[in-house]
Amino acid sequence: MTSPRPDPATLKTLADCRAGIDAIDGELMILLAERQAHVAQVVGIKAREGVAAAAPTRAAAVIERTRQLALDVGVDADLAEALWQTMIDHFITKEEAVLGKGGSDL
Template sequence: MGRAEPSGIDTMADLRGQIDAIDGELLSLLAERQRHVDRAVVLKQAEGIGAAAPGRVAEVLAKVRGRALDSGLDPAIAGAIWQVMIEGFIAREERILGKDGTDR
């Protein structure tokens, strides 16, 4: 069953139900992203790439802000969410890779 447009929802209970469903989908996607980041650890290790790779972080954040704008999401909100997410994933990678390595 697809979601209704927010303007077509008449009660807070129904709106909250839709938001909860979206949250569930977001969590599934974030778990998938984490699995990809975990694979990146193996590939980075083999290629001598550091966990942080600041150039890549800047590239990802710029893409996210642009895509957010195109999607109707406030780019500042998207940037802040991704910044926190990236910092968390970098910390996860650094537990294995340490802080050494190149920026790509």
């Protein structure tokens, strides 16, 4: 379990700010690894069900949801979209290496 992070408004030094950013980066990596593990499970399910690696309808829904979540918490929606699009493209490429490019869009 991680300790609570201080309110950024209370940080007075560059070193304190950088330490906070580094801690957040570590937490983000843990979450990214967890997301990656979920996506890895998807490959076997897609193979079994004949679903294509690329699912444009799903990708569009994820991007739309990501933009709204970003807006809800005060994150730049364009930044969030760019980050998620990069992840989606990366994972589709990985899935296509296993599944090929055929299948249905579910």
